[in-house]
Amino acid sequence: MARWERMFRNRDDSWWKNGVNFTCIPDCGRCCDEPGGIVYLSREDATRIAKNFDMTVKDWLSKNCRTTLDGRFVLESKPEDGRCIYLAPDKTCTIYEVKPSQCSAFPFWRENLVSDRAWQKTKAMCPGIDHPDAIVIDGNAIWVKLEQDRIAEDGFKFI
Template identity: 30%
Template sequence: MQPFFERFSLRFSCTQCGKCCITAGDYHVFLTESEAQEICSHLQLSRGWFRRRYLRRLEEGDLVLASGTGDGCVFLSARGHCRVYPVRPLQCRSYPFWPELAGNARAWNREMRRCEGINQGEVVPLASIRRKVKACLEQDG
C-alpha cells in the first residue's frame, strides 16, 4: 500500500510552539557529523568546545544534541526559538514529515498530541513532503 501522504492531502502549519524541541526521555535530536560541523561554523566556535558543550554520543554511537536547561534542546532559547535555525539538523527541518509519521495515518494523527500544527492550515504540497521524507530515508541509510 502507498504511504499515507501519497493517498491523502496533509495539512500542517507550524505555530512555533517549540514542543518538537523538547528532548525528554528517549527522544533525541540526531545529527550527522557534517550537520554538527555546519552548526559549529555557524556559531564560530572551536570544534572541541562545541562538541563538549553541545553534543552527546549515545551508547549506540549516535551523535545527538545535548539537552539545555529543563527538557529543551540545548539550542532552544528561553523564548522558545531555535538559536541555530538556519543550520538546524535535518531531523528538525523535516519534522513532522518523517517517513514514520507522514507515512502512517495513525502515527500522523497521534503526533497531534505533540505538534499542534498537524492537520492545521493549508495543504502541504506533495512534492515538498516527498522531498523531506526522501531526505530522511537517505540520511537513515
C-alpha cells in the same frame, strides 16, 4: 522487510501521497519541548552549526553534543530538564537559521508517517497539522523531508 522500508518502496501507495495540511507556527516550540527528545545529526548539520559558532566541528561536537549507545552524534540536552540545549525559555530555537535537518524535517518523520494512526497521534501534539492557516504539503515535498530525516537518523560516528 521493516514497515518503514515498505513505506519507502511503496511510496505511490502511501496514505500521504496526495499531501497533508501543515504549517509551522512561529514560536510554537511544541516539537522541541520534549524532555528526553533526541536530535540525530548528519555530518552536514555538524559542519553548518559549528561554523555558525565559529568553532571547529570537533570542538562543537565535544561541547554541545553527546553520542548514543551505538556511537552516533546527537545534540546535548539540558541536565536540569532533558530538553534541547538550544531551546530558549520563550520556546524559540536559538540556532533557528542553521538548525539540524531533523528539526527542519518535523513532522515528516518516518515514525509519524508510517500510518494514518501514527499521524493522528502526531497531530495531537503538533498544532500546525490541519491548522486553519495550513497549506498542502505535497507528496514530493514530504518525500524530501523523509529523506532528510533518514540521513540524519543514520547519523555519523567519526569526525
